[in-house]
Structures are given as C-alpha cells and as structure tokens.
Amino acid sequence: MSSHKHTPISARHTEKPSFNAEQMAEVQRVIAQYPEGKSKSALIRILHMAEEAFGGWLSIETMDYVAEILKIQPIEVYEVATFYTMFNIEPVGKYVFEVCHTGPCMLVGSDNIITYIENKLGIKVGETTKDGLFTLKTAECLGACGYAPMLQCGKIFHEHLTPEKVDQIIEAYRSGNTNF
Amino acid sequence: MGRRILLEHDNVSGIETYEVYRKQGGYRSVEKAIKKMSPEQVVEEVQKSGLRGRGGAGFPTGMKWSFIAKPEGVPRYLLCNADESEPGTFKDRYLMEKIPHLLIEGMIVSSYALGCNQSYIYIRGEYMWILDILEKAIAEAYANGWLGKNILGSGFNLDLSVAPGGGAYICGEETALIESLEGKRGNPRIKPPFPAVKGLWGCPTVVNNVESIAAVVPIVNDGGEEYAKIGLGKSTGTKLISASGNLVRPGVYEIEMGITVEEFIYGDEWCRGIANGKKLKACVPGGSSVPILPHYLVCKTATGEDRLMTYESLADGGFASGSMLGSGGFIVFDEDQCVVRNTWNFARFYAHESCGQCSPCREGTGWMEKVLNRLEHGQGNMRDIDLLAEINKKIEGNTICPLGDAAAWPVAAAIRHFREEFEWHVNDRETSQKRNYGLVKEPSPIK
Ligand SMILES: Cc1cc2nc3c(=O)[nH]c(=O)nc-3n(C[C@H](O)[C@H](O)[C@H](O)COP(=O)(O)O)c2cc1C
Ligand code: FES
Numbered sequence: 001m002s003s004h005k006h007t008p009i010s011a012r013h014t015e016k017p018s019f020n021a022e023q024m025a026e027v028q029r030v031i032a033q034y035p036e037g038k039s040k041s042a043l044i045r046i047l048h049m050a051e052e053a054f055g056g057w058l059s060i061e062t063m064d065y066v067a068e069i070l071k072i073q074p075i076e077v078y079e080v081a082t083f084y085t086m087f088n089i090e091p092v093g094k095y096v097f098e099v100c101h102t103g104p105c106m107l108v109g110s111d112n113i114i115t116y117i118e119n120k121l122g123i124k125v126g127e128t129t130k131d132g133l134f135t136l137k138t139a140e141c142l143g144a145c146g147y148a149p150m151l152q153c154g155k156i157f158h159e160h161l162t163p164e165k166v167d168q169i170i171e172a173y174r175s176g177n178t179n180f
Numbered sequence: 181m182g183r184r185i186l187l188e189h190d191n192v193s194g195i196e197t198y199e200v201y202r203k204q205g206g207y208r209s210v211e212k213a214i215k216k217m218s219p220e221q222v223v224e225e226v227q228k229s230g231l232r233g234r235g236g237a238g239f240p241t242g243m244k245w246s247f248i249a250k251p252e253g254v255p256r257y258l259l260c261n262a263d264e265s266e267p268g269t270f271k272d273r274y275l276m277e278k279i280p281h282l283l284i285e286g287m288i289v290s291s292y293a294l295g296c297n298q299s300y301i302y303i304r305g306e307y308m309w310i311l312d313i314l315e316k317a318i319a320e321a322y323a324n325g326w327l328g329k330n331i332l333g334s335g336f337n338l339d340l341s342v343a344p345g346g347g348a349y350i351c352g353e354e355t356a357l358i359e360s361l362e363g364k365r366g367n368p369r370i371k372p373p374f375p376a377v378k379g380l381w382g383c384p385t386v387v388n389n390v391e392s393i394a395a396v397v398p399i400v401n402d403g404g405e406e407y408a409k410i411g412l413g414k415s416t417g418t419k420l421i422s423a424s425g426n427l428v429r430p431g432v433y434e435i436e437m438g439i440t441v442e443e444f445i446y447g448d449e450w451c452r453g454i455a456n457g458k459k460l461k462a463c464v465p466g467g468s469s470v471p472i473l474p475h476y477l478v479c480k481t482a483t484g485e486d487r488l489m490t491y492e493s494l495a496d497g498g499f500a501s502g503s504m505l506g507s508g509g510f511i512v513f514d515e516d517q518c519v520v521r522n523t524w525n526f527a528r529f530y531a532h533e534s535c536g537q538c539s540p541c542r543e544g545t546g547w548m549e550k551v552l553n554r555l556e557h558g559q560g561n562m563r564d565i566d567l568l569a570e571i572n573k574k575i576e577g578n579t580i581c582p583l584g585d586a587a588a589w590p591v592a593a594a595i596r597h598f599r600e601e602f603e604w605h606v607n608d609r610e611t612s613q614k615r616n617y618g619l620v621k622e623p624s625p626i627k
Contacts, residue, residue: 033341035255035298038381040363044346048305076363083365083535084346086305102267103468103525104424104511140349140529141267141468142306145424145509146431155309 009078011090013059023053027069039070043080046070047087056096057088085139093128093135095173098152101138104145113149114138116163120170133174156180183410183436185398185418186391190278196313198320201281207326209400213289214334217400222293226396228404230416235261235352235389236467236507238491241396242404247376248294249384257385258296259361260287260393262303262310263345263352267468267529268509271420272390274432276303276310279394280317284340286393288326289400291338294386298339301390302357305344314342349533353581354387355379356535367537368581391420412438415490419508426514428452441465441487441494442479445512458514461619462598465494466506468526469586471593472519473503476622499593518616520605523594524552530587541584544575548591555602558609565595565602 019027027046034041046066047058054062063077070077081087088096097117101110114125117136121129128135144150147159151169158169158180172178194200201207213222227242248256260283264272276283283301291299303311318340321327329337343361345351351360355369358380379385395417399407408416415437421444423430429452435444445460446453454460463478464470481487482501487494494505513522531545548571554560572592575584595602598620605612 033339033343035381038362041343041361043363044305044360045344047346048308048344070363072363079365080346080363084305084348086347101525102529103464103522104268104509106522106525107425107511107513107517139306139347140532141265141269143264143270143273143304145268145270145511146422148424148430152306155312 009060009063009082009089011057011059013054013061015061017050017054017059017062017065019049019053023049031070040072040076043070043072043077044084047077047081047084051087056092056094057090091128094133095153096135096137098137098139098142100140100142100144100148100150100152102141102145104141105148105150108148110149113151113161113163113166117151117166117170120166134170183418184434185410186275186282186394186420187279187432187434190274195279196277196281196317198281198317198324201279202324205401206281207285209397210285210288210292210326211332213292213400214332214336219293219295222289222396222400225399225404226293229395229399229407230404230411230414231392231395231399231407232415232491233389234391234395234419234508236266236469238505241388241392244376244388245290245294245386247374248386249377250295251384255298255383256294256296257380257383258287258291258294258299259354259357259380259385259387260299260301260390261352261354261357261387262301262307262390263349263357264307264390265304265349265352265533266507266509267526268424268464268511269422269467269507270424271422271432271508273307273310274422275390275394275420276307277313280310280313281321282394282397283314283390284317284321284326286396287340288321288331288338290386290388290393290396291340292336293396296386297337300361300380301340301342302351302361303342303344304351305346308344311342311344318342348535349529350535350581350583353583356581357387358385365535367535368583370580410436412488412490413492415492415505419489419505421489421508421510423451423510423512425512426455426458426517427512428455435489437488437490439489440479441489444489444510445479451512454512454514456514458516459619460512461515461517462513462519464503464509464511464513464590466504467509468511468529468590470504470506471499471502471589472523472597474597474620474622477501477597499589500596503593515619516616518556519594519598519601519620520552520556520612523591524549524556526590527552527587530583534583534587538579538584540575540578541587544571544584545587547571548587552591555605558605558613560606562603562606564606565599568592568595 067074149161150159231241232238351366356366360366375385481496527549531549572588601617
C-alpha cells in the first residue's frame with residue numbers, strides 16, 4: 001500500500017550501464033524539448049528509456065547514470081524513481097503483467113482473471129516465475145474500463161480478457177510470438 | 181444519431197494521418213484564428229461558447245484563460261492534461277488514439293490565444309503507445325508548417341512536445357502535473373499562487389484537459405455562439421462519456437448535453453441497458469471521485485424529475501441525493517454487485533494514490549481502506565460505519581489538494597444511500613461473505 005511513499009532502493013547491476021549511440025541520440029532529442037537549464041524535465045522520459053534499455057528495471061547504477069546525463073544529483077533521480085509506480089526498482093521478469101483491479105474492472109471480473117493468471121503461472125501477485133519470464137502485478141485503473149478486464153504488458157493493453165484469451169496471450173509470450 | 185462534433189470523423193479510415201485529417205477540414209481553425217482573429221478574439225469566442233473544463237471540475241475555460249498573467253518578457257505555457265487516471269475515465273485516450281490531430285490543432289489555436297510559444301502534452305506513462313501516435317502526428321504538423329517558426333507567415337512561433345508521466349493518479353491534479361513536468365515527484369503545490377500566475381518553471385501557465393482543448397477547434401470554426409446552442413443551459417456543447425461496468429455496450433460516447441440518463445443507459449444508440457438482463461443497482465456518473473447514486477436516483481432526481489446528462493441535473497439534490505458529471509466516467513453496477521466491496525476498492529485506490537504529503541490524506545485514506553476492508557470481509561462492527569464518517573470529516577478540507585476530498589466523498593455517499601447494506605455486513609457476517617445484498621430499498625417519501 002501507499003506506493004508513492006518510502007520505497008527502499010538497494011538493487012544493483014554489476015556493470016555500469018551505457019546507452020548506445022542511437023539511444024543517446026533519442027535522449028538528446030528529448031532533452032532538447034525543454035528550454036536551456038530545464039533538462040531535468042526530461043527525467044521521467046529518460047527513466048522509461050533506461051528501464052527499457054537495461055533489463056526492464058532501474059538499478060542504482062542505472063539511476064546514477066541518468067543523473068550523470070542530466071547533470072543532477074543521484075538523489076533527485078531516486079526520489080522520482082521511487083515515487084512513480086511504473087518504475088521497477090527491483091529486477092523483474094521479461095514480461096510484466098499488470099492487471100487492473102480497480103472498480104470498473106472488478107465489476108466485470110478482474111478478480112477472477114487475477115486468480116486465473118496466478119494459478120496458470122503458479123505465482124502470486126508480486127512474484128516472478130522461476131524461468132524469469134513473467135512477473136505478475138496488479139495496477140490501478142489504466143484507462144481501459146470499458147474494455148475490461150484488462151492487463152498491460154509493456155506498451156500493449158490486452159483487453160476483454162477471458163481465461164481463453166489469457167491462455168493465448170501467455171502462450172504467445174512463451175513462444176516469443178509477440179506481434180499482437 | 182446524436183450530434184457529434186469532436187468524434188464526427190472517428191470512423192473515417194486513416195483519420196489519424198495528416199492527409200485524411202486535413203481532407204476532412206482539419207486545421208481550418210488554425211487558419212481562421214491566425215489569419216483573421218486576434219488572440220483576444222479567440223479567448224472571447226471560447227468565453228461565449230460557455231465551454232467548461234472537461235477534466236472534472238467544470239471550470240469555464242474562457243474565464244480561466246482570461247486569468248493568465250502577462251508580465252513583460254516572461255514566457256507563458258499551455259499544458260494539456262492527458263494524465264487521465266480517474267477510475268472509469270478513458271475518453272481522452274479514445275480521442276488521442278483515433279484523432280490525434282484534433283488535439284494538436286486545438287493546442288495550436290489555444291496556444292495562439294494564450295500567447296504561448298512552447299506547449300506540452302503531459303500524458304500518463306501507461307499510454308506510451310499513444311505518446312508514439314501523438315509524436316508521429318506532431319512531426320506531420322511540423323512538416324506541413326502548422327508548428328515551428330512563423331506559422332502561416334504570421335510571425336507566430338510554436339513548439340509542441342509530449343511528456344510522459346510515470347504512473348501516479350495525483351499527477352492529474354494541475355500543480356502536481358507541473359511538478360512532474362519539471363522532473364520531480366508529483367506533490368501538489370499550495371495555491372495561491374495559482375498556475376495562471378506561477379506555474380511551470382515559475383511562469384504563467386494554463387492547464388487544460390484533452391477534451392477541453394479539442395473543443396476549442398469547433399468553437400473557433402463555428403463561433404462560440406453556435407457552440408453554445410448545442411447542449412442545455414449552462415451545460416453547453418457535447419461531452420465525451422466513458423461508459424463502463426455492467427452495460428450491454430460500454431465504451432466512449434459523444435453525447436449532446438441534455439439527453440436523459442435513462443436514454444443514455446438504455447437507448448439503442450448508447451449503452452443498450454444492463455448486461456445479462458440484470459437490473460440496475462447503482463451508478464457513479466462522473467468518475468470514482470463523485471458520489472454514488474442508488475438505482476432510484478439514477479434516472480430520476482429526488483423530486484421525480486428526469487435526470488439529465490448535464491452538470492446541473494447530475495448535481496441536482498446536492499450531496500443528499502445528487503452526484504456530479506465530473507470527468508464523465510459513467511460506471512454502472514448491476515444488482516449482483518456489492519457496494520461495500522466497491523467502496524473498499526475505491527478507498528484502496530485513493531490510499532494507493534495519495535502522494536503522502538498531507539497527513540490527513542495520507543493517514544486518513546489508509547484508515548478508510550483498513551476499516552472498509554474489514555467491513556467487506558465480515559470483520560467489522562457497527563462503530564466502524566460511524567468511524568468512517570469521522571475519518572471523512574478529518575480529511576475533508578484539510579489537505580493541499582482535493583484528492584483527500586475525492587477519497588472521502590464517495591465513502592460518505594455510499595454510506596448515506598447504502599447504510600442497510602453496510603449494516604448487513606456486520607449483522608449477518610456469514611451470509612454477507614456468501615452472497616450479495618441485492619438492491620437497496622427506496623426510502624418512502626417523507627410527506
Ligand atoms: C487528484 C486529482 C486528479 C485529477 N486528474 C485529472 C486528470 O487525469 N485529467 C484532467 O484533465 N484533470 C484532472 N484533474 C483536474 C485538474 O486539476 C485540472 O482541473 C484540469 O486539468 C483542468 O482542465 P479543464 O479546466 O480543461 O478541465 C485532477 C484533479 C485532482 C484533484
Ligand atoms: S478500472 Fe480497470 S482500466 Fe479502468
């Protein structure tokens with residue numbers, strides 16, 4: 001509970017992360033969207049990029065690296081990374097399922113879908129499968145209430161979920177067939 | 181067919197591309213405003229239109245614009261609020277996904293009216309794929325001379341970019357949004373100073389919802405007076421409604437304000453009634469923050485009049501027997517739903533989303549969640565119901581931003597209308613764990 005408050009950070013990467021040239025150009029493009037001296041505004045966007053580039057989560061090394069790029073103090077990055085719920089500050093599975101469990105989704109059966117996924121993957125909410133493929137989380141309203149129940153995985157919203165549809169989705173991710 | 185002015189072309193194939201959008205008359209409002217109108221005239225048209233903010237509070241947009249401070253040599257900013265996180269609301273997403281250029285066109289005209297040369301669309305981080313859609317559309321607008329330097333040879337310059345959030349409902353509150361856009365935690369600021377005076381980077385700033393900004397396009401095209409003819413009374417224009425819950429046909433609908441709630445729920449053109457042939461139990465008509473209405477107050481007001489889809493009619497009866505239009509997040513409950521469970525669910529949402537800055541909200545939302553959790557799970561007692569009302573009073577009005585109020589009001593409303601269902605969870609714990617309560621009885625009128 002109380003996600004926007006004190007979350008300890010401790011997880012580390014062993015290697016220092018580094019954006020490749022293409023990623024760095026994208027970082028610079030984003031920074032240039034803000035006036036001189038206001039590059040800190042690019043922080044959240046860059047954290048999303050860093051998460052994508054460095055294993056789906058933010059280690060202390062990654063956050064320090066982002067601070068270096070934006071020329072701000074590491075604490076300014078930690079503060080933000082721990083406030084926003086989308087950022088993972090612990091390692092996660094390759095695919096993170098975030099199932100919405102807020103009112104409108106609950107009205108049409110999100111609780112059952114969550115239980116179904118738990119049983120299917122053999123994990124509880126908050127856990128990652130042993131093969132490191134899936135992490136299951138719950139999320140608050142994701143803006144798909146009329147197409148519920150739903151889950152988000154990366155940039156993709158899977159909507160109108162039924163047990164059969166969940167089976168198909170999991171199968172697709174398992175086989176690497178992720179062109180939804 | 182109801183009148184559609186925002187989503188008029190949503191079914192035209194390829195409308196998300198510049199070419200098709202332009203062919204359907206897109207960007208006309210920019211031509212008209214920049215070539216034929218002064219910024220002040222655009223503001224005037226918006227004032228005449230009676231447009232009220234579509235983000236939830238319903239504050240007149242034209243009036244808000246007239247408040248922006250204009251100190252010499254200080255930049256002003258227009259921020260579009262695409263944070264859309266109020267449970268039950270998914271209309272902005274629909275508009276941006278389907279017709280991204282409509283928002284961009286609205287941003288250009290509105291920035292011109294306000295004298296902004298740099299504007300941002302702040303979008304919730306979970307809508308990352310829509311951010312891609314918007315960036316693509318923005319690039320097309322630049323390529324065709326609608327953005328950048330010296331637009332239409334007028335000397336007006338405008339840069340527009342999109343910034344994602346990172347998952348936080350509170351960033352929909354305008355000052356938290358500004359903090360977030362500055363690359364910080366989303367803690368709301370104390371007002372005053374209002375953003376109109378000191379907003380983004382300490383400069384005068386206007387924050388408007390996606391739908392409000394999009395509505396500026398038809399207002400400029402057809403004139404404020406024409407727009408004001410649509411709708412009913414002070415609820416001018418059309419409204420996007422996000423319909424969810426136990427409906428035959430949930431989804432996003434553009435309605436002309438003034439249609440009846442009954443028509444909206446049961447009409448063929450709209451939601452087509454309650455799913456699975458069930459009965460209506462309750463409705464939250466404006467997003468999770470507004471009071472819940474029991475079935476007998478949904479289609480009729482307490483005085484027996486038809487309830488209409490307008491700001492005024494949905495609020496008819498005040499907190500005693502009314503609710504609010506809010507963000508237009510229209511959530512419908514069938515007879516099998518448990519109001520205690522849903523109230524707990526929403527309380528959990530607010531406890532999760534409180535930014536933690538003010539203790540009444542941080543602690544209060546957590547307490548409400550705990551107490552409702554035990555009531556729902558058959559472990560509560562009678563005093564808990566009154567305790568909730570007490571916690572409520574301690575939060576209401578004692579916090580920097582209205583999130584605390586938004587958490588407190590729905591709980592108060594649920595207890596007001598569904599007290600017997602809450603009490604049943606205490607008096608008949610075992611049964612309450614096995615089945616749902618069903619419909620509440622309509623109180624007999626006091627003569
Ligand atoms: C907790 C909280 C959450 C809010 N979330 C949103 C939101 O997601 N989208 C939005 O447009 N307005 C939201 N608002 C309202 C904004 O503060 C602001 O009033 C609105 O963006 C102004 O735009 P409008 O006048 O065009 O409606 C929220 C307000 C509060 C207190
Ligand atoms: S409640 Fe689940 S997406 Fe809105």
